[in-house]
Amino acid sequence: MVLKYFLEKVEDIEILPILEYALELAQSHLQKLTFIFNSEKFLIPYGFKDQEDVEVTAPPLFSDTYYLFYLQQWGQMGLDGYSISLSLAARSDVFEYFSECIDESKELLKKTVNVLLSKGLYIRAPYIVTPKKVDFIKKQSFLTGWLGERRPLTALEITNLYANLQRNVLAGLQ
Structure with missing residues (x-):
């Protein structure tokens, strides 16, 4: 598990307990999940094995x-995926599992954001100016902006672009 590698390399004492918490959650x-799969006689998926796939002694x-x-x-x-999974869960034990996962994801996010804020590292979402008046759609075609006159992005579109940018930047740092 990559978290074990992170725990071996982390030096910041404020980040260490969050990594420990995340590892506890993962374990x-x-x-x-193993219990649920075994109770249904469902094959346990093959995943990463610490001994085979993670070298904790590798350099940082x-x-x-x-x-x-x-x-x-x-x-x-976690919040994104577990909320969708919760809404599709029919079994009470699976519903409860995803409910717990949402709570745990909220707590992990809260702990992480608090440390990011305390270190001045938290990147705030784009600011949207408060509208002075209600604006109505003037044309029937919402997609007109692709071919004709451009329309401003909606708050939801800005939010999704921002979230995707954050994930892509993090992936590019690997």
């Missing part, structure tokens, strides 16, 4: 700041 998820590849941004993305993507 508890493996136990819970990332900065402590990278670990923090990694955990922030992990928390955000």
Whole structure:
């Protein structure tokens, strides 16, 4: 598990407990999912094995700041994925599992954002000017901006672009 590698390399004492918390979550998820799969006689998927795939004694590849941004993305993507999974869960045990995962993702994100803020590293989302009046769509075609007159982006479009940019930047740092 990559978190074990991060824990071996982290130097910042504020980031260390968040990495430990994330590792505890990951290990508890493996136990819970293994139990659910075994109870259904479902084959356990083959995943990364610490002994085979993670060399914790390898030299540092990332900065402590990278670990923090990694955990922030992990928390955000956990909220995204688990909320969709929760809405599709029919079994009560699976519903409960995803409910717990959402709570854990919220806590991980909160811890991470607090440290990012305290270090002055938190990157705030784009600011949207408060409108002075209500604006209505003037044409029936919302997609007119692609071919004709350009329209401003909606707040949701800006949010999605910003979130994708954050993930892409983090992926590019690897």
